[in-house]
Amino acid sequence: MELELRHLRTIRTIAEAGSLTRAASVLGLAQPALSAQLKRIERALGGALFERGRHGVRATALGELVLERTRIVLPAVSELQREAARFARSRRAAERLRLGGTHGPLLGALVDRLVDAAPEATVTTCASWSERELAELLSEGRLDFALAGTCGTAPPPGTAQLVWQEIAVDPVFVMLADGHRLARDPGELDLAALADEEWACVPGDGCFADCFTAACARAGFSPRRMYETDTASCVHLVQVGRAVGLCRATFPPTPGVTTRPLAGTPLVWRHLLGWHPAAQRPDLAATVLAEARGAHAGAAARSGSYAHWLALHGEEPGFP
Missing domain, CATH: 3.40.190.290 (D-Maltodextrin-Binding Protein; domain 2)
Structure with a gap:
């Protein structure tokens, strides 16, 4: 499985929610489905991202590394999308001029x-x-x-x-x-x-x-x-x-x-x-x-x- 942006968003949501139950609710998924998805992500990255305990989940060292990169990558991608949309709008405006006289x-x-x-x-x-x-x-x-x-x-x-x-x-x-x-x-x-x-x-x-x-x-x-x-x-x-x-x-x-x-x-x-x-x-x-x-x-x-x-x-x- 290749890592995708949606997987990074899932990891971030789990870390912010502090538990799989709360994260599943935020993401609109059933908890078993989220657990299965997390296992696939962890296999793709080569190790566990969270330690599970009685009071929720806590990021492992690998998880902290991935979360640190996620804090950089996701905002950068969002800004890229906004910049691309602005560029497309400006190009459309530049490609069409409606003149009256x-x-x-x-x-x-x-x-x-x-x-x-x-x-x-x-x-x-x-x-x-x-x-x-x-x-x-x-x-x-x-x-x-x-x-x-x-x-x-x-x-x-x-x-x-x-x-x-x-x-x-x-x-x-x-x-x-x-x-x-x-x-x-x-x-x-x-x-x-x-x-x-x-x-x-x-x-x-x-x-x-x-x-x-x-x-x-x-x-x-x-x-x-x-x-x-x-x-x-x-x-x-x-x-x-x-x-x-x-x-x-x-x-x-x-x-x-x-x-x-x-x-x-x-x-x-x-x-x-x-x-x-x-x-x-x-x-x-x-x-x-x-x-x-x-x-x-x-x-x-x-x-x-x-x-x-x-x-x-x-x-x-x-x-x-």
């Missing part, structure tokens, strides 16, 4: 960078127009990280439970059809010059629409009409000349569309990465945040109009 180019760019950084990971995404919905999914543990944004200095959703770190701050640009009368203007556009236009933007549950309306009021007009729809439809409405679009400065180059900055930067957008602190390792959160900032820098570099604006204002991508 609102509209914009950063989500795809972040997925691309994370796949390069961790090719063994399975990355899934969930897109939503609602920052509040993304915050709820993070709080419920259904997402690991979420890319969201706020208008200006507005607080992000779910701040009581979640961590939100700033990725970058972008000015809000306008999208014009290439044939628009102002598309070839090399400078910044006054918002007032667009007073007669219809507008298009993507929906959201933050304050951006109110901030845009307030910016128009400061420029001396009220927007005629606002089409709230998905990104592809916004681009189409701009391309056919139906509307002027609102976009982050990182909006990628698109056929038939010219992006231009607004004078005075009346609107800005903060890109944020959120997660639940109890659900993520600090090192993983730091890695995803760094990759998100790298994704933003790459998007900024691909936008000629944003690069020109940054050079004009002496800024770096992700100002301030």
Whole structure:
């Protein structure tokens, strides 16, 4: 018979109980069955482990040796099991990344960078127009990280439970059809010059629409009409000349569309990465945040109009 961990636990229990009767009760065995098991263990170890007497059992010299080793081996094995379980959980977390995001180019760019950084990971995404919905999914543990944004200095959703770190701050640009009368203007556009236009933007549950309306009021007009729809439809409405679009400065180059900055930067957008602190390792959160900032820098570099604006204002991508 080969010695097993369960045999060491049996020896320890007998020594702690002080009698075979009490040990059998603790182990849930009949005393004859425990006595037979102990004899098999003693044969495997080459001698008696306990002396039996009227008042119970007492460890022999061999028994003391085995008990001393047992006090080392059993805790070490238990710690090994706990460490292996923690490692397995961390590996599963590292092998699966559930990302959420609102509209914009950063989500795809972040997925691309994370796949390069961790090719063994399975990355899934969930897109939503609602920052509040993304915050709820993070709080419920259904997402690991979420890319969201706020208008200006507005607080992000779910701040009581979640961590939100700033990725970058972008000015809000306008999208014009290439044939628009102002598309070839090399400078910044006054918002007032667009007073007669219809507008298009993507929906959201933050304050951006109110901030845009307030910016128009400061420029001396009220927007005629606002089409709230998905990104592809916004681009189409701009391309056919139906509307002027609102976009982050990182909006990628698109056929038939010219992006231009607004004078005075009346609107800005903060890109944020959120997660639940109890659900993520600090090192993983730091890695995803760094990759998100790298994704933003790459998007900024691909936008000629944003690069020109940054050079004009002496800024770096992700100002301030």
